[in-house]
Amino acid sequence: DKNDLFEIAQWFPRMAAYYDAHGWQNKQYVGDGEFTLEFGDYDVELTVPADHIVAATGELQNAGAVLTAAQRERLARARTAGKPVVIVTQQEAEANEKQRATTMKTWRFKASNVRDFAWASSRKFIWDAQGFRKDGTNVLAMSFYPKEGNPLWERYSTQAIIHTIAEYNKYAFDYPYPVAISVNGPVGGMEYPMISFNGGRPVKDKKTGELTYSKNTKYGLISVIIHEVGHNYFPMIVNSDERQWTWMDEGLNSFMQFLAEQAWEDHYPSRRGEARNIVDYMKSRNQVPVMTNSESVTQRGNNAYAKPATALNVLRETVLGRDLFDFAFRAYAQRWKFKRPTPADFFRTMEDASGTDLDWFWRGWFYTTDHVDVSVDGISEYTVGTKDPEIEKAWKKAQHDLEPVSVTDQRNQGTLPRRVDSHPELKDFYNEHDAFTVTNRDRNKYNEALGDLDDWERNLLKEGKHLYLVDFGNVGGLVTPLILEITLASGKKYVERIPAEVWRYNPKKITKLIVTDEPMVALTQDPNWETADTDTSNNSWPRKAVPSRLELYKTERDKDNLMRDFNEKLKKVDK
Known part of the structure; x- marks a missing residue:
């Protein structure tokens, strides 16, 4: 409609960063390694057509010069409102679209302690806002979008901003800036301090002509806003070197995005974070380690976003547990905000704050391309011998009776005359008893053995525990904790967690001893798919059948007959 929407970023020379660990960061931006910048204070004046609305990093300093009295009143009301307040309405934006201002206005913004400045300008903008205040955070969440973004943007954008800040604050630190902005325009998703550019719009329904949106569009918008607003924490404040390590901002932020998405609603369709979602990539061949320079990363989405996000979720849910992980992760965020951490700083802080040696975890997930594939290779069953001949010989007889009868004995039965049957005088004590008969000698030996035992040792013999030696193989190479679901003969199930140090x-x-009170009838490794095990077919004892589907295909002859029938029907239609 010839009404442009401008999103302006990377538009002025910025200082090269210098930091203690590596000195000057002078790598060029060639596509994937984004930024590493210094913090500074900005005082910016932007002169635009008088009918434009401007969104920018920082706080607006001259609202009286660029907004109407009604707009200023709405903006003031938005700070304490319980839901978004529209500052520039759709009707006002549509009126702006129909005119072409011949004069200019200058918008002035100030931002303190930020590492960059970006802005957007258009006469098309609808503008809504809502304040959020909690603990150390006092922020005005704002969204700028054209009418083409509704009804999607007016419903979800500002709400998603506030939700992001509320959730990220729990796991990192209180959002320190005065504004947080989401702008809808040509850029699908990009982050700058206090402002982000996000794609996603409704489409016209072919039948009604009304604007509507799919499920993918809705959740795609919420997710991209969470992600891009979340970048204010990593790397806008925890100022990692994106030019060197993409995963330190994208991976950590994708992990935080996953936590925020799960807090939005039940069964939120998160793309990254769940261990089961990374399996195909983990067993693929075209990989490089996560600890690869940003410009040399292959499969950027999987390597820099999904894999580190999944690794941190596994570390939180399976290795450390939520309480310990959350404490350590928050310690990292707070120690390194407004500083420039390296990967080693992250690794060391997580270990220091959790009090846990995690070198095996960082090595496997971040420095190799190994994957998790633990195989249950075999199980040997044992029970504790009671030494009581009455019990032990009965147990031996029961085991003997389970053995198959030899073919010779089967064929001799009833067909081979026996001498002792025709001469009973040849039978003696040994014909009346077998090897499983308990003798007085057995009983005396047992009583002598009991006399040498302490009370706790006698009790141990009576407990009747079942012992299983379970053999595990690490097929994939990535060390992982074992999560074992054990099913007993009574139907009872329980989970035993074994740390990776095994x-x-x-x-x-390795071989692990499992002790149960009753016979074990089944064992499954990683029953909840929480370790990204790439082959679950070898995770169970006894082995489980793997369900799949077959598709039936017609033969060439069947296809020829089908086409002939089809062509005959076409001829009838033509007639």
Whole structure:
């Protein structure tokens, strides 16, 4: 409609960054390694057509010069409102679209302690806002979008901004800036301090002509706003070197995005974070380690976003537990806000704050392309011998009776005359008893053995525990905790969690002792798919059948007959 929407970023020379660990960061931006910048204070004047609305990093300093009295009143009301307040209405924006101002206005913004400045300007903008205040955060969440963004943007954008800040504050630190902005325009998703550019719009329904949106569009918009607003924390404040390590901002932020998405509603369709969602990538061949320079990363989405996000979720849910992980992660965010951490700083802080040695975890997930594939290779069953001959010989007889009868004995039965049957005088004590008969000698030996035992040792013999030696193989190479779901003969199930340190003496094969009160009938490793195990077919004992589907295809002859029938029907239609 010849009404342009401008999104302006990377528009002025910025200082090269210098930091203690590596000195000057002078790598050029060639596509994937984004930014590493210094903090500064900005006082910016933007002169635009008088009918334009401007969104920018920082706080507006001269609202009286650029907004109407009604707009200023709405803006003031928005700070304490319980839902978004429209500052520039759709009717006002549509009126702006129909005119072409011949005069200019200058908008002035100030921003303190930020590492960049971006802005957007258009006469098309609808503008809504809502304040959010809690603990150390006092922020005005604002959205700028054209009418083409509704009804989607007016319903979700500002709400998603506030939700992001509320959730990220829990796990990192209180949002320190005065504004947070989401702008709808040509850029699908890009982040700058206090302002982000986000795509996603409704489409016209072919039948009604009304604007509507799909499920993917709705959740795609919410997710991209969470992600881009979330970048204010990582790397806008925890100022990691994106030019060197993409995962330190994209991966950490994708992990935080996953937590925020899950807090939006039940069964939120998150793309990244769940271990089961990374399996296909983890077993693929075209990989490089996460700890690869940004410009040399392959499969950027999987490598820099999904894999580190999944790794942190596994660390939180399976390795450390939520309480310990959340404490350590918050310690990292707070120690390194407005500073420039390296990967080693993140690794060390997580270990220091959690009090846990995690070198095996960082090595596997971040420095290799190994994957999790633990195989249950075999199980040996044992029970504790009671030494009581009455019990032990009965147990041996029961085991003997389970053995198959030999073919020779089967064929001799009833067909081979026996001498002792025709001469009963040949039978003696040994014909009346077998090897499983308990003798007085057995009883005396047992009583002598009991006399040498302490009370706790006698009790141990009576407990009747079942012992299983379970062999595990590390097929994928990535060390992981074991999560074992054990099913007993009574139907009872329970989960036993074994830390990854069980692999420390042999990272390829281990044997674990499982002790149960009753016979074990089944065992499954990683029953909830929480470790990104790439092959679940070898996770169970006994092995489970793998369900799949077959598709039936017609033969060439069947296809020829089908086409002939189809062509015959076409001829009838023509007639």
